[in-house]
Amino acid sequence: MTKLSVNINKIATLRNARGGDMPSVTEAAVKIQEFGGQGITIHPRPDERHITRKDVYDLKPLVTTEFNIEGNPHREFIDMVLDVRPEQVTLVPDADDAITSNAGWDTRKHLDFLTEIIAEFKNAGIRTSIFLDPQPELVEYAAKTGADRIELYTEAYAKNYIVDKESAIKPYYDTAVVAANFGLGLNAGHDLSLDNLKYFADNIPNLLEVSIGHALVSEALYMGLENTVQAYLKRLAKW
Ligand SMILES: CC(=O)[C@@H](O)[C@H](O)COP(=O)(O)O
Ligand SMILES: NCC(=O)COP(=O)(O)O
Numbered sequence: 001m002t003k004l005s006v007n008i009n010k011i012a013t014l015r016n017a018r019g020g021d022m023p024s025v026t027e028a029a030v031k032i033q034e035f036g037g038q039g040i041t042i043h044p045r046p047d048e049r050h051i052t053r054k055d056v057y058d059l060k061p062l063v064t065t066e067f068n069i070e071g072n073p074h075r076e077f078i079d080m081v082l083d084v085r086p087e088q089v090t091l092v093p094d095a096d097d098a099i100t101s102n103a104g105w106d107t108r109k110h111l112d113f114l115t116e117i118i119a120e121f122k123n124a125g126i127r128t129s130i131f132l133d134p135q136p137e138l139v140e141y142a143a144k145t146g147a148d149r150i151e152l153y154t155e156a157y158a159k160n161y162i163v164d165k166e167s168a169i170k171p172y173y174d175t176a177v178v179a180a181n182f183g184l185g186l187n188a189g190h191d192l193s194l195d196n197l198k199y200f201a202d203n204i205p206n207l208l209e210v211s212i213g214h215a216l217v218s219e220a221l222y223m224g225l226e227n228t229v230q231a232y233l234k235r236l237a238k239w
Pocket of ligand 1: 007009010043070092099100101131189190213
């Protein structure tokens with residue numbers, strides 16, 4: 001079964017536009033879980049453009065499914081995650097000023113750095129995942145870091161899906177097979193949507209979790225949050 005973890009960054013983006021608490025990030029997280037969401041993902045960025053440090057702490061007791069915190073492992077981020085102890089941390093090598101995440105790790109180049117940080121999280125009992133482009137040759141080094149999982153960065157899939165879905169998925173399938181051979185769990189995310197999710201989930205073996213935010217929150221404007229979460233769950237259902 002592939003779990004749906006809903007990324008609520010964009011709820012915070014909307015809230016921050018007025019500085020109050022509407023829409024409430026915590027209420028959204030509670031509702032999403034009531035509607036069937038199997039996890040909550042957040043990606044607190046250093047400039048707090050959406051999720052704030054306070055949100056991270058406010059959400060912790062309310063996430064009863066699986067709490068996944070994504071981010072670039074600067075010292076401040078590491079210490080916060082060690083303090084909050086979510087079920088999973090996803091390491092993303094994004095520049096502070098990047099508009100959104102735009103690349104996976106070069107696991108060969110950053111092997112020592114990642115190995116050290118992953119050991120810290122593992123010692124605290126936090127599952128670790130490394131954001132990765134669909135490049136099978138990087139998987140071996142991801143495994144060497146001691147990470148539990150990789151998260152496939154799916155922006156290229158989403159872009160190419162509308163042109164040629166078979167060639168769009170090929171590098172992801174190849175990377176997924178290598179990950180399984182190295183005993184790594186598999187997550188995926190970025191620009192997944194109601195349009196492109198089913199084909200991805202149907203064709204990628206051993207997909208444990210997808211984290212979806214931008215499209216899901218946008219679609220919820222038209223369909224409502226409950227209907228949208230349900231629609232995503234249907235895309236992931238195997239029957
Ligand atoms: C790692 C990843 O692909 C997502 O977390 C993405 O970074 C979302 O972040 P934004 O909502 O800031 O675009
Ligand atoms: N890890 C990917 C994620 O959490 C959500 O990405 P997106 O759906 O907002 O592009």
